[in-house]
Amino acid sequence: MIVAPPDPVVLAGLATTRPGPAGASLLRAGLHARRLLLLKTLLVRVQRHRETVAPAVLRGFEAGWLLLERAERARPDVVRAVLDYPTTGAWLAAALTEPLGPGLDRHLAHLELLAVTAALRAGVEVDLVVDTPGGVLPLPGVGRVESGGAGRLRIDARSRAVRIGGGDGTGSRAVLRRRANGPARTLTGSGPGWRGLRALPGGATRLEDLDPYRLPPDMGIPARAAADHADTDHAGWADRWTAARRLLRGTDRERAIEVGRSVDAVVPLVPRGTRAIGATLSAAPGAVLMTPSAGAADMAETLVHELHHSKLATLHELVPLHRPHPPGRAAPTYRVGWRTDARPVAGVLQGVYAHLALADLWHRAARGSRAPGLPERWRVRSAQRFDHVHDQVVEALAILLESDELTNEGREFARQMRKHLASLSSGRRALA
Structure with missing residues (x-):
């Protein structure tokens, strides 16, 4: 999808998981280009099969498209924000994969609501x-x-x-x-x-408990459920968010800023059991789905972990890091330390990237043990978790670098991840 080869320096920076303006700009541009491509693909699909779409739905779709064009002429920044919002990606994925028929008609009707939202925010008459x-x-x-x-x-x-x-x-x-x-x-x-929607304190991140596309049906095993707006403890989420951001700022200010700018929506999930759960959707980068966390550290770690799943999914759409497996053949799977089930190479790559980001965070937390306002238990926890995950990431990186499923860019990306992990490992004994 990318027209020009990516700057190797920018790719190397992204591989370290460290926040940076060049990497963030590449990912934002890539996300928007992807949304425009998918939207155009949906328009072409509707035009090719217009005789199968209910007449009222087709009229609404076409009216919505014209309204979206009007809004873009008035405020292109607003239309971009609406199109790049995480649930828009989930809607596009659902609409493009739904077979022709009543199910697709229901998805197509959503375009008019996106256009109305953009027009209202852009100040257009409706x-x-x-x-x-x-x-x-x-x-x-x-x-x-x-x-x-x-x-x-x-x-x-x-x-x-x-x-x-x-x-x-x-x-x-x-x-x-x-x-x-x-x-x-x-x-x-x-x-x-x-x-x-409620905005979480200190920025523009929303607590997304309203959008019908915030969680696909039957996600996860067992299936997860999105918390309803009426049942969401908004004050509790705001408190946990504030505490997690404070912990991140005290540990790694650049990461705290990245989380605030890149996480557009936190989607509350209905808890099941006592363990906190986090997730992302590859079609909806910028949304973190999670159950209420046990504390600031749990939430901070979940935000960093899940954000890097989103970053890698967006990057892979721009610059393929691994090759698609030939159809009709079972894809090889590999064992990694943080999962009980074997994972395909795409899952190994995703896991390595997210755990490398956590290793970087924990390394900084452990080394910044005397930072004002940071609890000692956070330093101790971080040192222990860094030590635990370090060897797991080393082993998983070896799997990636020995695999023939990575592209040339993917192999170089893995090398840069290994290089960054080695830079963290140099002071490993001092963290204990």
Whole structure:
């Protein structure tokens, strides 16, 4: 997908897992290019099979496309933010893999809601009536309106106030206020049925417990469930987020900044058992799915670990690091220290990258033992965990470097990871 060969220096920097402006810029550009490509692919699919799409859905899809174009002419930065939001990627993945029929029609109807969201944030005038399947009107990255059973809602946005009510123009259910200037990242709302996303303290990261695409059905074994907005302890999540960011800032300020800028959404999962769980979706970089953490250290580690799964997934779309396995043949699998099951080379690469990031974090925490405000137990825990994971990453890197499944870029990426781990290993005895 990438047009020009990547700068080897930038790739080497990404391989170390250390935050850097050049790497972040490459990944942001790659993510957006990927979203535009997938959106265009969906448009082509609809055009080729338009006779199979329900007429009302097709009209809404085409109206949404035109509205999205209007919003982009007014505020291209806002449209980019909407398209790059994690759940937009999950929606595109679902729509592009759904067979033709009613299921695809339901996904296609979501484009109009994305376009409405972009238009409202961009300050564009909107006056239209939209269907609300299930009695819910989602505005991705902003919130949702619960229609109270109404099958259609009218959106009237011809000023700074946006009124959302019954399809006949009566019975206003929600009022949104939008900024005339500024970044327009959020809309504030009130009124019956309005549910707005909460921003986590100190930045623009949302606690995403509203979007219908925040968690695919049947994810995980056993299947995981996304926490409902009404059942989410928003204050508790805010407290844990603040404590985790404070711990990261005291340990590694650059990583704390990267987490704040790169994690667009934290998706609460329903707990199952006592162990904290974190996950990411390759189609939705920037979203971290997790159960409530046991403490600041658990959450900080989960954020760093899962963010690096997202970073590597985005990079692999830009610069393939391993080759696809030939169809019809079982892919080789390998044993790694942090899993009980054997993993394909893609899983080994993902695991190495995420654990190298943690090793880097723990190394800094252990060496910065006397930093003001950092608890001693964090230093001790970090030293122990670095020592535990170090040999596991060494062994998994050997698997990667001996494999013929990596591309040339992937092999060099693995070499740079090994080089960075070696730089951390030089002071290993001093961490105890």
